[in-house]
Amino acid sequence: MSFDLNFIGILIGAIMASSVPLILAASGELITERSGVLNLGVEGMMIIGAISGFALMVVTDNLFFAVIGSMLSGLIISVIFGLLTQSLLTNHVATGLALTIFGIGMSAMIGKNFVGIPGKEFPLLFVNLKESIPFLGPIFFGHSIILYFAFGLPFLTNYFLKKTKTGLIIRAVGDSPTSASNQGINVTLVRYSCILYGGAMCGLAGAYLSLIYTPQWIENMTGGRGWIALALVVFATWSPIKVLIGALIFGGITILQLHMQAVGLRIPVQLLSALPYIMTIIVLVVISRDSRKIKLNTPTSLGQIFYKEK
């Protein structure tokens, strides 16, 4: 019995690990969207983060630089999005798509020389506790520091948005940029900062994939996780805590699907692999059916262009 319990613990630990990139990217995007900006470039920023993290790890042989560098590169590429949507007032949807296409192409171009290089072992914390405590050990211990950060992030984000002045300003900008602007808030600056923060978090999410989760570089390795993260923000009706729950559900589906494949059920592999995407659609339908509920929580100015006459 204790063996089974331990196995469930390991399973939960694996689910947590697979939800980390979703939590990071979705929490970042949530802040961006709360300021009224819809950045569909999550997938592109994540993949740039993944390759730059991996490339820096190979070149510098230093995981700290790799992680910081991946965040920086996510941030840098989101500057393009900021410049276009905030300074040149372009359409958010089209710009985000361009960012994703550009990011995927750019990552493959940079990554050409890094294909097939094995990754480096990322230090895991409290490994001895993981092995000595049954069930709870594999759940709470033996993870990377990024996982602990990711699981704290939704709570921090929640506190930040609800209890701090900066959080209030961000929400004000997202809900009514004109009134915020009349109050003397620099809307463009706030939105720029939120875009850059979102970019950094997506970069970190990508680095988690290429440095820890599957430590190597594979072209297109984000495999739609960026889009699922975007769906998670809607699923969570822009509430950080629900992002955490949603990410765990999707992580659960991913791991379940892998285990069903491993067990060799007579269900086609492709159908199982399609499960996370089909589930995303179903969940979106269930959540969105009540249009009032969605409208109540959506940042009012989401995706709209703000221009202040000088």
Next chain:
Amino acid sequence: MIRVEKRNDVSRSIYFLTPVLAIFLTLFGGGIIFFILGFNPIEALKFFFITPISDLYGLSELLVKATPLCLIAIGLSFCFKSNNWNIGAEGQLIFGGIVGGGVALLFYNHDGFYVLPIIILSGAIGGMLFAMIPAILKTYFNTNEILVSLMLVYVAKLLLDFLVVGPWSNPEGFNFPETRQFSESARMPILFDGIRIHAGIFITLISVFLSWLILYKTYLGFQIKVSGLSLKTAKYAGFKGKTMIIIVFMISGACAGLAGVGEITGPIGQLHRNISPDYGFTAIIVAFLGRLNPIGIIFASLIVALTYLGAETAQIFLQVPKYTGQVFQGMILFFLLGSDYLLFFKIKFLGLKKNEL
């Protein structure tokens, strides 16, 4: 001194000139990237944009690639004009290919003029039905069409993978993930010997004409344009918004499905895992670069098709990955969107006035 002023009205000439500006800026940006990679930028750009189309075969390849791009973008223009963000054309293309390919396999032992039209029609219907999923979910369940149409791309890809590996794989194919080659009567006629340009180009040209007719000469086209400009106005005018959303998605899905079936019955001739090099996504760029205008889209599809060919040539001659094409495509869209700023704002370069000196 530089001063930015808001324009009172959009200048039509600038509206169609900014795409040209965007293309030049992309060339410039691409040159810089090639320079960073350690190539002579002029030489590299020549390999990318001139070498591929310097002979008849190359020109035919350009049209082969532009055929699906133009067709999908024409369909997308209906969605984008009415503010419906169908970004899952890639999935609709694949699903159209699956349905058309299935019918082609069904008619494997049939000969006759009727085979190809049935295949083409079923491909169009397949794409159309697939596009109706996000449309119906949007209209009746208020679901975000961007995310749904995109998720369905992955579903379609996995479905295709399942079919070509499993039930539809070639019985004599040594377990390669592909179906058998379609019979001759299921293939698009080749227009000239020795080059790959096929009859699919006529489907594209007819669709361009029809889309012009619908958009500019019918009440539906008027509704689509008004809804795109202002949803409130459209509601006030009493347009049936839900029906229109479903119709634009159907048109767009049918075009993508046609493009898919054109690929599998044209250059490919069977179903396998990669029936499209992301045409469905690239067509989004084509639609914008062509200003959602049928004629504009023709030109845009040729230019974007060139980035595909250029990437292939550059892969051979410069050993850069084929994804370079995507970098160029992304840049085109960045620069295009950015240069739209000039549509709404005038940038004035003011000299110092005499009395200021």
